[in-house]
Amino acid sequence: MTDAALLYKIAKAYYEDGLTQDQIGKRFGLSRIKVSRLLQQARQSRVVQITITPPPDSFGDLERELEATYGLDEVIVISTPGYAQSEVVPRLGAAGAAYLARILGDQQVLDLSWGTTLLALIDALAPQNLPDLRVVQMLGGLGRLESETYGADLTIRMAQTLGARMRLLPAPGIVSSKIVRDALLEDANIAETLALAARADLAVVGIGAPAPGSVVMQAGILSEQELAELKAMGAVGDIALRFFDENGRPIAHPINDRIIGLDLEQIKRIPRVVGVAGGEGKYEVIRGAVRGRLVNVLITDEITAARLLEEKEPARALQLQA
């Protein structure tokens, strides 16, 4: 038998009056540990109810369910007026910037890949002063070798905005052959940058879903044929040009040997990988990324988030194929 009136008194004294369990014990003639146990009981028996009010216009529970379902550290869901990339991307950028502002401490190494979403993120970033932070380009440049490239540009802008140091990867993201790649990797500067990138505390990456006509194709990074091959091998998209299937498993395609940048295994070893992606056409690749634990933090839109919850189970049948 438990004395409900006593539970009430003790709970009031603890939660409302802020007395310590020891003080309560002395006052009511109980051992400290007994007070502790009675409080446990009070919580279990719902004498003490702890209610947490969700803020309006937020997706707290959706986020929490996604975190639990996919084992993510954090999911941030944003609301969007529509599902088109043009509507989603700026908001993803803003949310990503807010997230970064929250977690960025000094004395960190931050890897950056590239993509339109990350560009939006940097646009939304408020200036800071983090002199001991290093922003590292984790993937070679895009476009032509001789020009200021896309990837380097993002890294430079982010480092400037954050008042941080930077470390560039002076190489193309993708080269013509394994031989060229291996030669470039001999370069001390490139090798050191990649080594540093592999030791990063934090990486901010886009999640790509290449399609004919998308940025990756327009820039001529990938040929139509390569894309077709990758898709035939089960690829749903990429992170930092590393393609993976719908369960996040790497695709073994010769293109991998021509990329200068971290591979998926190295990326997975980074303690916190923040994936920022959403909008039309991204669902499958995002699902692959979270299933494969390629990212720890996901920032996405509400429609994608809802779809991710609807079909939670990894597609076991298709794993055989990968």
Next chain:
Amino acid sequence: MTDAALLYKIAKAYYEDGLTQDQIGKRFGLSRIKVSRLLQQARQSRVVQITITPPPDSFGDLERELEATYGLDEVIVISTPGYAQSEVVPRLGAAGAAYLARILGDQQVLDLSWGTTLLALIDALAPQNLPDLRVVQMLGGLGRLESETYGADLTIRMAQTLGARMRLLPAPGIVSSKIVRDALLEDANIAETLALAARADLAVVGIGAPAPGSVVMQAGILSEQELAELKAMGAVGDIALRFFDENGRPIAHPINDRIIGLDLEQIKRIPRVVGVAGGEGKYEVIRGAVRGRLVNVLITDEITAARLLEEKEPARALQLQA
């Protein structure tokens, strides 16, 4: 600006998932101390609501208000069918017994005074086995010297029920003169018992309101004239035959020199004095006892309790007279 969505997530993680502040910090990229402060904020801003449900048919809030108003460690209020002593006393006894069962540890010294309420308490007491507990008679016996007396009887019964040792005070509670009292106090046995009683951890006392026809008068302990004198001096009642006024101040009457038992100063020094009293005619004396901090724990009926809250203020004007 505070991120309400973040407060929500952190509060959920802490209160529902039971994560530690440190774990939450690591997961969400915050310092442990920041999580602590955000949680504080969440409580303050009512994002986290802690509700404590009062048990049905109890007087939790009434008790708490009385505790706060009079600085008591604990107040226990019982419901009664009526206000007459006959209806109230058995329930007070049961409540007192339950209270004692809760706080009684071994290795304690428990003082006992006497009265019908304490008799009811002992009747309601469940047998226990507390070999290192000592029950001490804190006030001499009543009735005639040669007979087994009331006070000793209570002490004996309580010690037996609790499986405890006992220490009796082999003397009348009130004698004919100071000379006789002083002579009895020379007795080593009596002196030792009183010394032990003064060092008690716990005392259980009734709170008396003598009136013509009440037990104290019937037993011839007090004469009509003495009672009249005491009342004229402002007495509202007594604890263990020590009379006090409506603010709990001792009444300086010659009768004090004829009593064998602890005085009010000694009683106040006992860490925990449990006063058990209620019903008709007891309001003023109980109010005096709590105003004067003569008891730390009060067990009483709901009507008395409600009256005690109505008129909280010590009667300052009358303190001059005492």
Next chain:
DNA sequence: TTCAATATCGTTCATATGAACAAACAAGGA
């Protein structure tokens, strides 16, 4: 700009807390 005032932040430290263990105990069955 410079300064002062204020707020924010992390570190240190004493304290509060619950988990794991162990002892004592009660209940129930053979």
Next chain:
DNA sequence: TCCTTGTTTGTTCATATGAACGATATTGAA
């Protein structure tokens, strides 16, 4: 009756927590 089993109880200990402090950044005013 004794023994087993489960319950309650306190002790020890590692951990979690918040208060106090000092450092740092930020804001507003001159």
